[in-house]
Amino acid sequence: MTSLRAERVTLGYGRTAVVHDVTLDLTEGGVGLIGESGSGKTTLARAFLGLLTPMSGNIWYGTQDLKKVDMRKFRGDVQPVFQAEALDPRMRVGSSVAEALPRADRHRVPDLLEQVGLTPDLATRRPHQLSGGQRQRVVIARALAVRPRLLILDEPTSALDVTVQAKILDLLAGLDTERLLITHNLAIVARLCRTSHVLFAGRVVESGGTADLLARPAHPYTLALREAVPKLGGEPPAARGRAEARPAGTGCPFRLRCPLAVPECERAPALREVAGRRVACHRAEDVLNA
């Protein structure tokens, strides 16, 4: 297993931090990072890819700090799959895949395309001549070209139609690489990741086994996320008018939206061990029993 670990990283652009003091271990069996817009999940992905240097804290690659690592080896080990626009619109998709290969290995392009379920003749097309699903397969083929051990998947299916999503997920699930999956979609995390972390406002609020986490959330936000996913033939949702409230200052970032909020929540909760997972909530026990 390629060991990649974030230790107390704070990330941001300019002087504004968007990810605060996050510690994460990419362990075996797939790791999910669940968060909605503004949670800092894509920023975290860029840091894991070495595209963004932490403002503080470290990213460890094995025993080395990512800043000091031989990037050539790292690039051969860790590859991204981004959601959209991951292919140069001016380039034939075959050339995009070939870019990942040394000149002598360019003959592997057709094989790679077949490996992701595309016919090799598509190599001469440009991205806009392909469907969204086909484009995403090309992106995966390019990432696989360097035979990476870890794929960082940033919303790999969220730009696709549902029927296409399912097929791309099948493809991803069948790959023998480790993965860090970043998404807002609980269903695909359940499918691809053994452990998951829930991000809210740039902080990890809950971590644990995916199945466990979704079955019995211990953080009110995880619970709210799960409940918000519409179920076929389910009850009409009720509006409460607070889904986007973001409190200022310190304290639990979720407190204005939290149905269980108490005065204590003005104090920022630390991550603590509750029922076999880590939760940042003063009332985790109450959420579990709810």
Add this chain to the structure above:
Amino acid sequence: MIEVRDLQVRYGTRVVARVPELDVGAGECVAIVGESGSGKSTTLLSLLGLTEGADVSGHVSVCGVEVLQASPQQLRRIRGARVALVLQSPQAALSPTTRLGTLMRRALELHGITGPRGGGPETGGPETGGSAGSRKERSWKGRASKGGLERVMVEAVEAVMLDPEILRRYPHEISGGQAQRFAIALAIALGAEVILADEPTSALDVTVQAEVVGVLHGLREERGLALLIVSHDLALVSTIADRVLVMKDGEVVESGPAADVLTRPSHPYTRELLEALP
């Protein structure tokens, strides 16, 4: 409220949507479900005559107006005032340099609305709420003569659970869910009878989506608005729609009561959609 027969929308020679039959009555909620390129949004926009450059044929009647035969003036009179549109991209659908309150006031003035309509559930709020509202509206611009208009605005905004303070904001200062709820508030203020929603929540987070859908559902329950929702999310529409039309490549492949379509889909594409759900 909406009656569509043999609607066909073409760009040049390409047929992008064909709908043999679509009816939405008062207080009803109908959903058009399909993936990208299925023609569902085109269908929706053609109901207001907003598909510029397209050749639309067939019979479309909205609030008693024959849309395809109507003059631009007739169309403009029903747009907004009787039929409201909620678009997909939340903030982008609001003019960036116009305060939300200004936009709402201009729309109200355009349709000649100067104060609360007599009777009706929308003016009969509890006494305390009303006085709180009038205090807010006065502090909002401090023009007592415009009181009637302000009252309509504040009540509409409060009906979608927004703080009236939002009327002073610019679109970039509000969140996606707030923008969508404001779009619904516009419909309430103008007294629309039909709301057409084009993927109203697909740009939003799931936790926010529930709120917007909840507001739409509430309006229909409380005020008897007709609702036509276009979405790619079968599960989402199944929670609020009475009837569902499934579209693929411009054709309606299945339609019927929501319960039937979801439990006994007759078309293989509908089955595929259902199976793709988590």
Add this chain to the structure above:
Amino acid sequence: MLRYLIRRLGQALLVVAGVVMLTFVVMRLVPGDPAVAFAGPKATPEQLAAARERFGLDDPLWVQLWNYVRDLVTGDWGTSLHTRQPVRDDLLLAFPASLELVGAALLLAIVAGIPVGVLAARYKTKFPDFGVRVASMLAVSVPVFWLALALQTVFASNLGWFPVAGEYDSSLDTTSPLTLWTNITVVDALITGNWPILTSTLRHLVLPTLVVAAYPTGVIAQMTRAMLIEEAGQDHARLERALGFGETSILTRFALRPALGPVLSLIALVFAYSIVNGFLVEAVFNWPGLGRYAASAISSLDTPAIAGVTLLVALVYVLANLVVDLLQGLIDPRVRPQ
């Protein structure tokens, strides 16, 4: 807001510093010894040495640069070689006249260009649009000096509708002399109620203003049109249509304001450009502005004067951009600094 202002001012100062350096470098490169130019061709070696001493030409280059900057900051912009006057005083007389001409032209360009742009956008792809586009392209393609000559020949020399050249009838200087306040003739005449000079100046202004205004009017109309069409294609225009607003109302009440941001930036740019463009026009109409001053400075290799004009125009450019950047926030709340 304050931090933004400081940052923006710092940027502007940096640009000004760069311009000063560049001017200095170019002036050093100018062939011909300024001492010779100052002391005259028949000067004795002693006179030459004195001139060299006076201009500090024997100091190391960086000392010269330092002195140059110090002098500029303290208001000493050097002495013109051909008028023998302090450059600063020359500029204070010439610049207001240029400002008068360019100001009038830009006013005309804004008043004409923006409505015409709106008209074109409203009837896009129809005849008014086609007409506006062709006309605006002609306006930006016409060589100003040639247009100046043509208008002068036709409307002044041949038809005699307007005066041929000058800022006002110089005989008025004796009959109703003008008290100077701002050095901008129109303004001074207005303040002091000097109607003969005011009407004479306005009559003299017509032709040069038209010529200078041609280019700005064209680009402002083009930009207004393009930005409006882009705005009207945005999602918000669809919502406004769905609310029942008509096309004209969408353009003027919702699309115009966001579209004005880029137009404003363009105006700042065109302002500086027009001052320089105005040089050619001033030459033709013998307008007593910077252009005429620069032209005579060039022909006499008057480096301090040229450097002064260059610096002044660069300063105006930087200032115009600064003002426009700060104004942007008034037009578009999105760019309002927090």
Add this chain to the structure above:
Amino acid sequence: MTPPGTPPGTPPGTPPEASLSEAGPSEAPLRRTLPKITDRFAATGAVLIVVVAAAALLAPWLAPYPEDAVDPVNALLAPGAEHWFGTDQAGRDVLTRVLYGGRTSLFIAVSVLAVSAAVGVTLGLVAGYAGGWVRDVIMRVTDVFLAFPALLLSLMLAMVLQPSVTTVIVAIAVTWWPWYARLSASVAASVATRPYVDAARCLGVPAPVIIVRHVLPNSITPVLVQISLDAGGVILTAAALSYLGLGAQEPTAEWGLMVDQGQTLFTTNWWVVTFPGLAILVTAFAFNVLGEGLRNALDPRRVVR
């Protein structure tokens, strides 16, 4: 994270899923009707430019008289059968001079645009891709040159160097490149944030290769449009410099110089000034029409297509 919508304006021939970043339906009519007119604009401009360029290139064969055939006896003849555009004060055929002048103008325009685009785009791409302090430094230098009034810097340079066509080219190019630097920097900065650039970085592709292979092709369209719009401006500036006596010198045929030399004759012998002026106008107009047409047809906002 934009989920699939259903834009009705999808152009024919694109697979349905390709419309993710599609424009809304309100643009559909634009796309349907504008190309008709824009193509007409672009085509008109192109035809005009071909005509002007052909007239200039073929001047030695088209011109009825040698380039500087002085003929004082026939000075200042009005346009007629012998001399369609009349003759100037030295008795030279104005039509001939106008044709030859085109060579000078087009040569200047092409040289200036090539030099300044090469310099400006290179700096701009580096600035836009690198960002941070690199961008700050390059952009501040650019700002300084932008603040310098083009015509004035040209004037100063023309004083330093001797007035000639080469001087004009150098002088204008020095003031022209910052525009391309600024434009390409802003486009490149936005291209540099695209996932396909990140993907290339993650593959370990070196920065210069990324710039050439990905950033350049995806940011060049607006620059090309700007260049075609600018050609007219270069021709006007060059003519202005020559008009001020700081550009081309006698006996070179140059339109600005011809206007300068004939300006005192405007009232009496209009043809000496009118035809070279019209030549400048027509050429600048042709480039502007082409640029306008291209701008609309290529629509910089839709770089992807």
